[in-house]
Amino acid sequence: QSVLTQPPSVSGAPGQRVTISCTGSSSNIGAGYDVHWYQQLPGTAPKLLIYGNINRFSGVPDRFSGSKSGTSASLAITGLQAEDEADYYCQSYDNGLSALYVFGTGTKVTVL
Amino acid sequence: QVQLVQSGAEAKKPGSSVKVSCKTSGGTFRNDNFSWVRQAPGQRLEWMGRIIPFVGSVDYAQNLQGRLTITADQSTNTAYMELTSLRSEDTAVYYCARGTHHLAFDIWGQGTMVTVSS
Numbered sequence: 390q391s392v393l394t395q396p397p398s399v400s401g402a403p404g405q406r407v408t409i410s411c412t413g414s415s416s417n418i419g420a421g422y423d424v425h426w427y428q429q430l431p432g433t434a435p436k437l438l439i440y441g442n443i444n445r446f447s448g449v450p451d452r453f454s455g456s457k458s459g460t461s462a463s464l465a466i467t468g469l470q471a472e473d474e475a476d477y478y479c480q481s482y483d484n485g486l487s488a489l490y491v492f493g494t495g496t497k498v499t500v501l
Numbered sequence: 502q503v504q505l506v507q508s509g510a511e512a513k514k515p516g517s518s519v520k521v522s523c524k525t526s527g528g529t530f531r532n533d534n535f536s537w538v539r540q541a542p543g544q545r546l547e548w549m550g551r552i553i554p555f556v557g558s559v560d561y562a563q564n565l566q567g568r569l570t571i572t573a574d575q576s577t578n579t580a581y582m583e584l585t586s587l588r589s590e591d592t593a594v595y596y597c598a599r600g601t602h603h604l605a606f607d608i609w610g611q612g613t614m615v616t617v618s619s
Contacts, residue, residue, distance in 0.1 A: 392545075425605035427546075434596055434609040435546065441603045478546055482604040488562040490536065490548040490604070 391416060391483050393493035400499040401469045409496045411462045411479035417491055419460035422482040426455055426464045429476045438477075439464060466498070474500045503528035505535075505597050505610035512616045513587050520583040521613045523597030528608075530578040531555050534600040537571060537582045539593040551600065552580060587617045 394412045401407040411424060418424055424442050427435035437446040439455035442462060452473075454465045466473055479493035508522040523535065536551040550561040554573040561569050570583045580597055595613045598606035 423603055423605070425603070427606075434612050435606075436609070437605060437607050440601065440605040440607070446607065480546075480605065486563060488548050488564075489551060489560050492538075492546040492548065495545045 391485055391491045393479050393491055395493040395496045398497045400501055402501045403469055405469050406467045409464045409477055411493050413460050416485040417481040417483040420484055424457050424462035425480045427478045469500055471500050474498055503608050505608055507610040507613045510614040515588055515617055515619055517587050518585040519615050520581055521595050523580045523610050525578045531575055535580045536598050536600055538596045538598055541593040589617050592617045
């Protein structure tokens with residue numbers, strides 16, 4: 390399967406801003422498909438945070454924001470809080486042969 | 502409020518099969534589409550396949566073709582995932598998720614742990 394590439398980990402102190410990158414290819418993000426972001430707390434199912442590159446899902450604080458450019462996308466968390474410590478995954482659609490949907494490699498956010 | 506409720510944990514022997522259910526409530530099952538996504542211990546999310554109950558259309562990830570079957574029962578609003586010829590590498594948490602017109606997944610089941618071990 391095609392995979393979207395994310396940094397394994399990012400960290401920041403409470404109140405700081407952190408960003409997570411998501412790099413794809415010409416068969417997914419570069420083909421114009423939207424990027425979506427999920428938060429996964431330990432032992433729980435993923436939750437949709439951002440859809441359609443920039444839109445916050447219902448109930449998601451405005452501390453979370455998304456952007457997309459070319460074959461990459463980013464998730465920013467401003468005013469980092471202890472409860473934001475989790476794994477984050479990007480996801481897009483893919484027009485290649487292996488799979489319709491592709492996920493990122495995942496990023497662990499640590500609040501120092 | 503749409504909810505997806507999955508069946509319980511399974512312990513299987515290599516070479517056997519497993520079937521996991523995902524019952525939906527509060528939504529329009531017939532007009533939705535549902536994917537199955539798995540996550541091996543400590544690993545990333547992996548999309549497995551999708552069903553659109555209204556048209557009966559199913560798509561599978563290439564690496565699972567031949568071993569994976571996804572079905573839906575519209576009378577009970579339940580989707581199913583059956584994986585055959587199980588291997589230790591299939592040990593994972595299996596999730597069902599509802600797809601949106603943005604091609605995201607907005608509602609997820611609680612997950613079903615499948616352990617494959619001799």
